[in-house]
Amino acid sequence: MNAEGHSQSPGPSKFKTSLAQQLYHKALKQGLISTSEAKTIMGDGAKAKTALWRLTQKGSLLRVKEGLYAAIPPGAYPPNYEIDRYLVVNHLLPGAGVLAYHTALEIHGVAYSSFSTLYYLSERKAKPFEFQEVLYRPVWTKELFGAERVFRGSVTVLVTDKERTFLDCIRRPDLCGGLEEVMKSLESLRVINEERMLAYLHRFGESSLYRRAGFMLSLLEGSIRFDETLLAEIRDHIGVGTSYLIPGGARTGGRLNRDWRVYMPTNLEELLKHV
Helix, strand or coil, rough: CCCCCCCCCHHHHHHHHHHHHHHHHHHHHHCCEEEHHHHHHHHHHHHHHHHHHHHHHCEEEEHHHHHEEEECCCCHHHHCCCCHHHHHHHHCCCEEEEEECCCHHHHHHCCCCCCCEEEEEEEECCCCCCEEEEEEEEEEECCCEEEEEECCCCEEEEEEEEHHHHHHHHHHEEEEEHHHHHHHHHHHHCCCCCHHHHHHHHHHHHHHHHHHHHHHHHHHHCECCCCCCCHHHHHHHCCCCCEEECCCCHHHEEEEECCCCCECCCCHHHCCCCC
């Protein structure tokens, strides 16, 4: 109260400090915060920009890329604090970016190796960027399907489900570490949903993918559980052509598996010894 007994409203500096704390607490809760979120909290773009800059200078935030900042917990040292790489895409493209390929194998806990490249599907054209020695590589797609939400602490992220991940690995083994990494990783899936697998195969509509999926499932039948009718359903859609297990394999040749009409790499048996 003032000398006349009237209450006083908080001064401008206290008001701004309060909003800046709200911004920081939101960033801590989510792991990251965008400039648009900061603008909503602060009331306008200029105040948001100032608050983000001050919190960054203070060591409370770390700039990931233009428009995106990561929260640094109290007591942590910014240069040494590792940001959860999977949360970055989740915040960069909320609802429009899906972790995929080898990154999806990592999220599902089946990746044989750890990669320093993070792959994600996006309906938006975007450029790769690097942060904390991790390369974030977008892969453009016409439509997103076959995704699910999984928890990273208290936050959920979008990732391709096991069935979509299985097919993505076969379609683009180059984004999943190559054939040996794919086989060593996929065998750890343990179980797949037959209905989802068939639905995604139908959605892709590629006879070559039916062939490669059938061939790969037959190889991993002892490691991955699925109903015996799945292979019969897939066989009905393999068409009359032939395909290479590794896309572009015509340059290196291979041996034909007549059951699935798939050309196998000549060193496949050697790879299978390590699976």
